[in-house]
Amino acid sequence: MSTRINNKESTNKQAQYAVSFVAGLIFSLGLGISGMTLPEKVIGFLDVTGDWDGSLAFVMGGAVVVYAIAYRMVIKMERPRYAVKFHIPRRKDIDARLLVGAGLFGVGWGLGGFCPGPALVSLSAGFAGVWDIVIFVAFMMIGMWLFRIVDGILSKTP
Amino acid sequence: MMDTVILPLTGGVLIGLASAMVMIWNGRIAGISGIVEGVISPRFADDKPVDFMWKTWFLVGLIVMGGILLIVRPESFPTTMPRSTVAIAIAGLLVGFGTRLGSGCTSGHGVCGMSRFSTRSIVATLTFMATGGITVAMIRHLLGGSV
Numbered sequence: 644m645s646t647r648i649n650n651k652e653s654t655n656k657q658a659q660y661a662v663s664f665v666a667g668l669i670f671s672l673g674l675g676i677s678g679m680t681l682p683e684k685v686i687g688f689l690d691v692t693g694d695w696d697g698s699l700a701f702v703m704g705g706a707v708v709v710y711a712i713a714y715r716m717v718i719k720m721e722r723p724r725y726a727v728k729f730h731i732p733r734r735k736d737i738d739a740r741l742l743v744g745a746g747l748f749g750v751g752w753g754l755g756g757f758c759p760g761p762a763l764v765s766l767s768a769g770f771a772g773v774w775d776i777v778i779f780v781a782f783m784m785i786g787m788w789l790f791r792i793v794d795g796i797l798s799k800t801p
Numbered sequence: 802m803m804d805t806v807i808l809p810l811t812g813g814v815l816i817g818l819a820s821a822m823v824m825i826w827n828g829r830i831a832g833i834s835g836i837v838e839g840v841i842s843p844r845f846a847d848d849k850p851v852d853f854m855w856k857t858w859f860l861v862g863l864i865v866m867g868g869i870l871l872i873v874r875p876e877s878f879p880t881t882m883p884r885s886t887v888a889i890a891i892a893g894l895l896v897g898f899g900t901r902l903g904s905g906c907t908s909g910h911g912v913c914g915m916s917r918f919s920t921r922s923i924v925a926t927l928t929f930m931a932t933g934g935i936t937v938a939m940i941r942h943l944l945g946g947s948v
Contacts, residue, residue, distance in 0.1 A: 726829075
């Protein structure tokens with residue numbers, strides 16, 4: 644077998660899409676059973692000065708441990724199975740965008756009890772009658788478009 | 802025990818496995834806010850259609866399993882939201898805008914980034930946990946618990 648890999652041949656798009664779909668299913672199942680799709684519970688988790696419900700700490704704990712083990716494999720791999728290279732963020736600087744963005748996200752998370760993943764998983768329940776879920780997702784998308792407009796203006800000003 | 806430890810932990814492990822699949826096989830960070838933005842507002846920069854398509858398939862999987870869960874385990878979802886519709890809309894705006902300005906949410910920064918010991922992700926996660934906690938505390942103590 645040749646050690647030189649042709650990039651085009653080594654990229655299997657169909658396999659990537661299949662992996663993404665299955666990963667989406669598993670990710671969604673994980674969020675659904677974990678309690679992350681219940682805004683009341685999420686607010687309880689953030690309610691450290693009140694009636695704190697710490698159970699959701701196990702969600703991030705479990706995910707971080709599994710991913711950290713997987714990542715140890717990744718650093719030893721030359722490239723991903725179905726793609727040309729790993730796309731891993733390398734930035735290390737803490738800038739105002741990171742802090743303000745994460746800060747605003749946290750305010751929205753505490754206010755609504757939803758972060759992006761659980762809101763999307765709950766869309767079915769939204770269309771089945773809990774319309775506020777649909778409203779959350781719609782406004783989340785508007786927020787993302789708004790960011791793109793603001794980002795466009797910010798990057799034009801020197 | 803089931804609802805407070807086993808299910809959250811199992812859910813977390815599944816989330817970790819799904820994110821690991823996306824990295825090991827596709828070489829990508831499974832960050833939901835970035836995935837949503839890439840679908841509703843694709844940048845078409847480097848590897849155009851592939852980027853748009855894997856993100857779309859991931860979202861389809863996410864939403865399809867949400868539908869299955871609604872049938873087999875309806876208690877996974879709320880029947881009412883704990884806040885008013887106006888508050889929910891503002892929350893959505895803040896989550897959408899904030900996650901993109903800060904380059905990630907609970908999955909990208911909280912799971913994928915923290916596991917790689919990324920300084921930016923650790924700082925981002927601590928920041929959104931802190932402002933989330935402050936927001937809930939303010940609503941509870943200053944606004945009487947309802948908005």
